[in-house]
Amino acid sequence: MYNENNTDTTANEEEFASAPVATQSNLPLIITLVALITYFGFQTVSLLAERNNLGLIKNSQETALQEAQKTQAQFRTIVTKTGELADKGHGGAKMVIGGLQRQGMGMAGPTKAPETIPDKAEAKPAK
Numbered sequence: 621m622y623n624e625n626n627t628d629t630t631a632n633e634e635e636f637a638s639a640p641v642a643t644q645s646n647l648p649l650i651i652t653l654v655a656l657i658t659y660f661g662f663q664t665v666s667l668l669a670e671r672n673n674l675g676l677i678k679n680s681q682e683t684a685l686q687e688a689q690k691t692q693a694q695f696r697t698i699v700t701k702t703g704e705l706a707d708k709g710h711g712g713a714k715m716v717i718g719g720l721q722r723q724g725m726g727m728a729g730p731t732k733a734p735e736t737i738p739d740k741a742e743a744k745p746a747k
Contacts, residue, residue, distance in 0.1 A: 699725070 699720065705713035 699717075702713045702716050706717045
């Protein structure tokens with residue numbers, strides 16, 4: 621009887637061994653890859669849209685920036701000419717320059733020619 625049961629189990633084992641092995645499903649891997657591709661695609665589209673918006677904002681501010689630069693150039697010209705008048709002794713110009721200097725917007729002063737700097741420091745004789 622022992623042999624009969626033994627032969628039955630070996631026959632069953634042979635049937636299972638010859639049966640095709642069920643492959644594991646790749647569904648979790650596929651779902652993960654689709655989710656990652658979707659996420660990165662969304663991020664890419666979002667960043668491109670944001671880049672476009674920043675470009676539009678920069679272009680809209682370009683005209684304001686050019687106007688500000690023109691105004692600064694005009695202000696520098698006015699301050700320079702007012703400074704020249706103050707140097708010549710004009711009382712109103714001195715008052716305006718004084719007010720600008722109190723506010724921290726005064727002139728840097730007249731520009732002087734740079735003095736000649738010797739190439740080598742002169743050595744002083746020791747005492």
